[in-house]
Amino acid sequence: MNRDDDAMIETRDLAKSFTLHVQGEIKLTVLDGINLSVGAGECVVLDGPSGVGKSTLMRTLYGNYRVDQGAILVRHDGGQVDLATATPRLALDLRRRTLGYISQFLRVIPRVPTLEVVAEPLRARGLGAQEARERAGALLERLAIPRRLWSLSPVTFSGGEQQRVNIARGLLAGHPILLVDEPTASLDADNRSTVVTLLREARSAGAAIVAICHDPEARAALATRFYRLPPRELAA
């Protein structure tokens, strides 16, 4: 990543509202006029009171929520792609190779062993099964998930264990842009420290990170900058 002054991910006048047809056509405007720019090696922590739209912005950046207007420009394949208008096929490719999302909760598929869960994003990028599993195992070790759990599905794991599996899965593929939602929630001090270290390593390697994080220590260790979302207008 040599383009330090170019944004890896950048929003322009982003606006997002929800129209709840089922509740009598209520319209909720959650985001309006958001301009955010994140470069390589930066970690921007989203700031603001609960309900201001941090999660919504995060999900919008991932394409999980569709914008009403504005652009989400992502550096991909040496060029720039507007995720807001990209075809589903392009969006999927973006997520596979460039844009990673570590959500707050692990979505568990029963029957799939932990090692496979973590290795999957690497497999999706074309890496061989054996090597993907080896790298997955190495990361799980760092995150203190014991080997005896690797062949089990995370369905029965504790919240903290699931979160660590989630983080391993999210970090393993080495996405150049990472969206991270509460990475240290439900973790003990040691694991918190490991996760922070891993994220800092990614940052040093040139990843652009957008994070939501309430834990003060983690915030201090990770953030290169804070972005405070503007206060929301209440529903009309």
Added chain:
Amino acid sequence: MTASGYNFAYLDEQSKRMIRRALLKAVAIPGYQVPFAGREMPLPYGWGTGGIQVTASIIGRKDRLKVIDQGADDTTNAVSIRKFFARTAGVATTTRTAEASIIQTRHRIPETPLRHGQIMVYQVPIPEPLRWLEPRETQTRRMHALADYGAMHLKLYEDIARFGRVTTAYDYPVQVNGRYLMSPSPIPRLDNPKLDRSPALQLFGAGREKRIYAVPPFTSVKSLDFADHPFAVERWSSRCARCGADDSYLDEIVVDDRGGRSFICSDTDYCDSRLRPRAAE
């Protein structure tokens, strides 16, 4: 009108014409089943009404008819049918394959090689080779039209999987002229190779199902098989107890009250001709 009061060969001329039209179509498309309007015959379905209608439509005053049933000229059915044509057409009949111009058969091909100019008429119970797999006529017709025959190999596959070899002993499916899948009628496997490039014209009649099909002379007729399980004919460990032949289809016959058995040629004319070598005709 013959002495017994019937039209020549029993059927009226219009019916014969209709059947001959069907036969021409059948010969033009080797192996393809042509529907025809089967007539009421003086014997029930299952007794050779299809074969009789075909013979009746092609036989002429100068023909010499041979009728065999499982290779024998002297079984009840063969005798009845031969007499039927003797009465209604007044044609000459014979038991000698070499002397016949038309041979009507149930379930066998004579051992004596046929000549160009002879006509074989086969009695066929189920003309549709795919019926075991697909009961619907609409579907089997489609399969023939689209040459969708892979499923036929399925039957051979199942046999090999279950018994180690193809156990189909008779009515072994063949592909005619590289195109249509055909049921050769319930002739034994041993007889299938005789169909391939036979100099004789081969006509098939199914009375109950009302289908006619044909294989013109010198047409290729290939029995289905797998590359690693090629088509093979039956072999006997003994020769014919009567004439000593080792290349004919043998019937197992109970010869006395104590259950003594013998293997004897199923083709009675072939057996006889080997015992009494013929003088030049």
Added chain:
Amino acid sequence: MMTPSAEQPLLTVEGLTKRFGARTACRDIGFSLWPGEVLGVVGESGSGKTTLLGCIAGQLTPSAGQVWFEARESGRVDLAALAESDRRRLVGHDMGFVHQNPRDGLRLDVSAGGNIGEPLMRAGMRHYGTIRGLAAEWLGRVEIDATRIDENPRRFSGGMQQRLQIARNLVTNPRLVLMDEPTGGLDVSVQARLLDLIRQLVADLGLAVILVTHDLGVARLLAHRLMVMQDGRIVEAGLTDQVLDDPHEPYTQLLVSSVLPL
């Protein structure tokens, strides 16, 4: 992994309409599908999703529109305009169709090995040993004990029959597989196993799949993209997680909110 712009879509449906007399089952349906993509089609009974599948599979002739398919040998063809014989050959070889009821997609009186071997024999394979070997291999891939190769699928459980149907469909390496409620009618635990198998096979083989289902959970698990159908029309379409987490159309919101939580 090819970049998106370089590859041609495997399937492009344009203006597809299907009428049954006065009733229009599918109206002006259009979309493209690339290799490796799973497209979920959700909707309630009568939405037209099964009719759409039938038109793509060549079982029904569309009243209007084109179904462009990148065939292995013949290149880009309009399935809707092909003669039936060509369509049958193409669809049988290049496309798979997994029926909801495995009995509709299997020959119950033929052995498991024969069921898997039949598409190979239809395609002209004539070596018994090779056919049997491939059948055994595929039984393994769908987690059926290979020693049951000569057993009749009448004796199999519903889940096993469905897995056998999948093997039968995949043995000719089709690039596109159509699935009509593949887990419908199965016990929940059996469903989970089957969904997992489908997920793996899709990923391993790079299959393109059109999956018709009324179960949003199945769609979430298997599909990359989702199309919501109502009254024969596409009401909403996009990435699966986006359609389910941020539904825009009233009908989509209704569907999503109607799912009972566990």
